[in-house]
Amino acid sequence: MEIILKKKISEAVKILFNNDIQDELIQLQETRKDFRGDFTLVVFPLLRFSKNTPEKTGELIGNYLVSHFEAISRFNVIKGFLNLEVADSWWIDYFKNIAGGLDPLSAAQVSKPEIILVEYSSPNTNKPLHLGHIRNNLLGYSLYRILSSCGHKVIKTNIVNDRGIHICKSMLAWQKFGNGETPETSGMKGDHLVGKYYVLFDKEYKAQTEQLINQGMSENEAKNNAPFMKEAREMLLKWEAGDKEVVDLWKTMNSWVYAGFDETYRKLGVEFDRIYYESETYKLGKEIVLSALKKNILYQNDDSSIWADLSNEGLDQKLLLRSDGTAVYMTQDLGTAVDRYNDYKFNKSVYVVGNEQNYHFQVLRAILKRMGYEWSDGLIHFSYGMVELPEGRMKSREGTVVDADDLIAEMQDTARDVSLELGKLTGFSNEEKDDIFRKVGLGALKYYILKVDPKKNMTFNPAESIDFNGNTGPFIQYTYARIKSVFRKAEQMNITEDLAGIGKASVGKKEIDLIRLLRKFPEIVSEAASEYSPALIANYCYELSKEYNQFYHDFTILGETDASIRNFRLVLSRVTSEVIFRGMWLLGIEMPERM
């Protein structure tokens, strides 16, 4: 529509003012709700051609369009804005088009599909997942759905940080205090069990450090000389040397953690196509670093540590291999990146990683570029903000972390309480109820997190996140469930949709408002894909749901006596529910058929 309209406007300008104008000067937008009309032309840019007042110019163009373009039925001019009204027949035709089973996503397809890796989650294997990981997982998974819905080939990957001193810490504490405790004997989830020993290590380590400080050591000395730290370091060396006992323990404890993570991932509804382990990629990283050193891309210090000098790119010196030859975080990431390119020859590789690592990824790209990997341009750090609590940042040492499993359970419990209090779901089996509570509780959590702009830090208010009223996931789910209910009722009444009858229906403003919103969907999806922002879709789904709820309250649907009007509303309801479903699906949010 817009394209034809623009053509007509440019034709009008040519005939009225005798000028060929560029497309950019024709600023066409949807008319604001509080004005009469469907599309609005901003006439200011055209004044220099018309050499007339804004009002007069608008009027001239409006008159031309009404008499030369049958789709435009009326117009009005307010200040410099020409509001055009599209004939109802056009809306009906348009609507029949999208109602006839046209996939709302087909318009969002990209012309050149790419191979895109999306890395997300990236847990450490020494403690359970927390609220920050939830944001990461939800963003990553939703990104996957959005990008692949646009036609890209997307590979979901996870890099598990399964090596390093932090793992040895839990292992050591388990050896000292564990008495052979396992997930089976303790009844604890594996990741929580290992996390418990990580905390124990820290506690004991702190005590030891304090003792040494009291004996007169400086803080740094004490930290380095505490027996626990020494033992942990020894353990790391043994691990790198392949010591059987250490490696076996490492394997055992990691397997506990993986089982725990899998459970959390399953509850969250996220999954991966390929998992990389740092214990496997760090060696490649070392090789890359060493060969780059030979080519004089890097330099070596007297203590034989290896560095990259990025100072002429506005970055600092960056350590790549320690003086004892062991790998650091950056070494592993270099290895992982090369590994991945060899595996997939990706066009883009998206890292869903918190903004605290902005610098790290700047450096990663710069080093790869310098090493001659042209594909490094395709590395994208999808940087998201921290999740803070009303009291401030989460601190594991102060016990203010919100545990992922606890939170999920709590959301489901709240969904149950609210639902029962409202007296819903009588006559359902316990399985059916639990399924709905799960969808609603999780929907609330996911929506709450995904609706905010990823790059912004967000505040997680526990009391508010469990609110199910207003701009929330359950509100959107509720809208969907309600539409489903209309259709169940219609079935009972033997009412079926009749697209053919719709032409006779009178098109009201409410209907047009809904259709206008519906037609935006593909545009929103492509925008979300190019901006990497699920939040756009979340806010759209809310807007659509709100619009529908208002529509629903203003009219009866099944009770409408005029069949053509009833059909119009019925089909409109169905299309709305399909788009809502699709939008929420892109966010990874499940929709209950009733609630």
Added chain:
RNA sequence: GGUUCCGUAGCUCAGCUGGAUAGAGCAACAGCCUUCUAAGCUGUGGGUCCCGCGUUCGAAUCGCGGCGGAAUCACCA
């Protein structure tokens, strides 16, 4: 100090390829359940869009300069 990000209603957030009177939700107050789900709908109050300058017919939106906040600049990951 360098770099990156953020600053919109009491609170949580939309809006940002420049357009009309800046929008939702929460919280407060007032209404609406014999008709398809009230997890809803309607209404009232609430704003120096951090500040200043610039570009423009027009700036919350773009540019520059401040101010405030966050992150980061480790032989941690």
